[in-house]
Amino acid sequence: MTFASRDAEDGGAQSALRCDDTEVTWEEADAVLRRIANGLNALDLGALRRVAVFGGNSTEAVLAYGGITLAGASAVPVNFHLTADEAAYIFEDSGASVAFVDANTLDRGRAAAAASGVSTIVVWGDAGESADPAVHRWDDWLGAASDAQPRTDLAPLPSLVYTSGTTGRPKGTELPPTAFAGGADIAEHLDRLRENSLVKQGRHLVVGPLYHSGPLVGTRLFLAGVPVTVLAKxxxxxxxxxxxxxxxxxxxxxxxxxxxxxxxxxxxxxxxxxxxxxxxxxxxxxxxxxxxxxxxxxxxxxxxxxxxxxxxxxxxxxxxxxxxxxxxxxxxxxxxxxxxxxxxxxxxxxxxxxxxxxxxxxxxxxxxxxxxxxxxxxxxxxxxxxxxxxxxxxxxxxxxxxxFSDMVVSGGVNIYPAESEQVLATHAGVVEVACIGIPDEQMGEQLLALVVRRGPSVTENDILDYCRERLSHYKCPRSVEFVETLHRSAVGKINKRALRAPYWDRDDESAPAGR
The missing domain is CATH 3.40.50.12780 (ANL, N-terminal domain)
Structure with missing residues (x-):
């Protein structure tokens, strides 16, 4: 028995999932989840059984996460702002063999899949026709999958989320035991999900992007039978x-x-x-x-x-x-x-x-x-x-x-300055660069690049455009200041705390954590 069929017996016509003007009933959700689970189990998912989700918030995204769990697979949320190269790194590092994408990420997802060995891409939204045999339209792929009751004897697997952590390149970390319900098989896993204290609070609203750990909680509540509303943006x-x-x-x-x-x-x-x-x-x-x-x-x-x-x-x-x-x-x-x-x-x-x-x-x-x-x-x-x-x-x-670490937290998103620094260091007009977090009224912090340039012909737009061509925009500095020196120590180290100090009022109680 999939999670939704229990609800469908009593209220299959009731709203289970909503995003903007799209609404899915429990009965409809059950039918889609069966096909996703069976469709995935018909594929060779490899030893790690990783399945990437590289798309924006939508009813399809929530259903994809749910179906992945019911298939006894491990979901890999991928930030939909990433470039093809950045996504390829996560596809390959995670060992993903399948990727769910939407129309906006299809081109990048296809390039990332080709570079990383992902063999199957399932795309939802108005993506048009594709001659690529690896690309399958959502409706077509679901239609080809069995609608039979999926097997429930598989062991549940935690999602693998990617975070900058305390070093620059994203690293995958499985949901820890404090966040993963576990269980001997899928049936027991669903029973444990229903024990979550949030289940009794009523309908859940997903506000942030589903590639973050917090919003991802909504997909687990959905599997526990909680109706969910998702904001696309x-x-x-x-x-x-x-x-x-x-x-x-x-x-x-x-x-x-x-x-x-x-x-x-x-x-x-x-x-x-x-x-x-x-x-x-x-x-x-x-x-x-x-x-x-x-x-x-x-x-x-x-x-x-x-x-x-x-x-x-x-x-x-x-x-x-x-x-x-x-x-x-x-x-x-x-x-x-x-x-x-x-x-x-x-x-x-x-x-x-x-x-x-x-x-x-x-x-x-x-x-x-x-x-x-x-x-x-x-x-x-x-x-x-x-x-x-x-x-x-x-x-x-x-x-x-x-x-005391260099990570910047902007709007709840972890940004590691080293990624921008490594890119900007290759700019012909940059002698050296350091990126730091400075106050931002809306986002808490924003990334600032302090640049020692080779001459006055190098402009702020040159620096920002160069970085944005090579990294996701959210990882790039929002602004640039040109400086004469970064005040390296005698052993050549940059004191980031000293560079940040002039921008932060230590007596301002409203200043965000981190400074």
Missing amino acids: FDPESVLEAIERDRIGSSIMVPTHFQRILALPEDVRAKYDLDSLRFVQQVGAKCPTDVKAAIIDWWGPVVWESYGASEVGTVCRISAGEWLEHRGSVGRPVSPFEAMVVDADGKPVPAGVTGRLYFRDATGRGVVYHNASNADAHLEPGLFTLGEIGYQDADGYVYITDR
């Missing part, structure tokens, strides 16, 4: 409209979403009934204090915050009520994690003293990457850092005050 008023129209009970958002929703005119905000909201989880980055206070004042105690990373899941959590008593905190550690703050010599410091923030995973797992060495392999088993500086108060609440 974030728009602040559309969020409020969807909450009222579909009586949304839960959602996962990042601080930038809060900021843009709060920026709506008061009369627009007042138009919508948000009383159905029961749980909104903020993830992605520490929220500016004034923004967090404003959203709690408007939405009330339904707002929670989870601090963590794709590699480990949630390591700290805090409710709205706790946050009002411990303003600025990201919460207390949750099992199996405990926090520790150390000085420059690695020695623990007392409560209230700022230092490098580490976490210990009591299971001993810590951070694990696919096809890559563990960045924290030099530490004791289970000990890891997310690259930030902070302190713990006497009550055990964790506060983030700075970052």
Whole structure:
């Protein structure tokens, strides 16, 4: 029995999935999921059984993720902004043999597949006809697959998500045990998914892109029988409209979403009934204090915050009520994690003293990457850092005050400056370059390139265009400043913290985590 058929017996005509004007009933979802699972199981998925999803938010994307899980395969979410070369790296590194794409990513997906050995591409949307035998239109591929009950004796596999982590090139990390329901087979996996605390909150709203870990939760709730509304693209008023129209009970958002929703005119905000909201989880980055206070004042105690990373899941959590008593905190550690703050010599410091923030995973797992060495392999088993500086108060609440790694968090998206630096270093007019995060009112941070140029003929547009031709735009600097020197140390190192310092007001309580 697939997940939807149980619901279809009682309410097959009820809305299961919605994106913009497209709506799918439970009965329709069940039929599509059967065919996706059977279609995948008819293919040779290889030993790792990896299937990439390289497309924008849509009903098809959610169904693809669901069908992949029901096939006992491992989904590989791929950022739909990536270039063909960037996508090819993830296709190949993950070991994917099949890729689901949409009309907008088809050309890049086909090039990436050819370069990485992916043999089957399934495309939805208005993609036109293709002579490529590897490319199959969504409806045609589903129509050729069996609609029989899929086998449920296969073992469930966690998704493999790609994150910059603490080094420049994206690394794959399987959903950790704190986020993966597991189970001996697909049937038990579905039963475990239904135990998720969000299941009882009602219809779920996916606001962010599904290639991120937070929004991806919506695909697991869908498999648990929770109706889901997906925004094809974030728009602040559309969020409020969807909450009222579909009586949304839960959602996962990042601080930038809060900021843009709060920026709506008061009369627009007042138009919508948000009383159905029961749980909104903020993830992605520490929220500016004034923004967090404003959203709690408007939405009330339904707002929670989870601090963590794709590699480990949630390591700290805090409710709205706790946050009002411990303003600025990201919460207390949750099992199996405990926090520790150390000085420059690695020695623990007392409560209230700022230092490098580490976490210990009591299971001993810590951070694990696919096809890559563990960045924290030099530490004791289970000990890891997310690259930030902070302190713990006497009550055990964790506060983030700075970052000692170079990663920039913009709109909840991790950007590693090394990727842009490596590209810009090959520009003929660049002597040397360093990219840093600077404040951005909407996104929390934006990437700035500090460039020592060969002459005044090199312009900001030259630098930005050069980078954007070679990297996804979101990874590239938003602006460029030309400088005389990067102030390297005697041993040739660049002090990123010193370069960032002039751009950040340390007394500004609303400054985002990381500086």
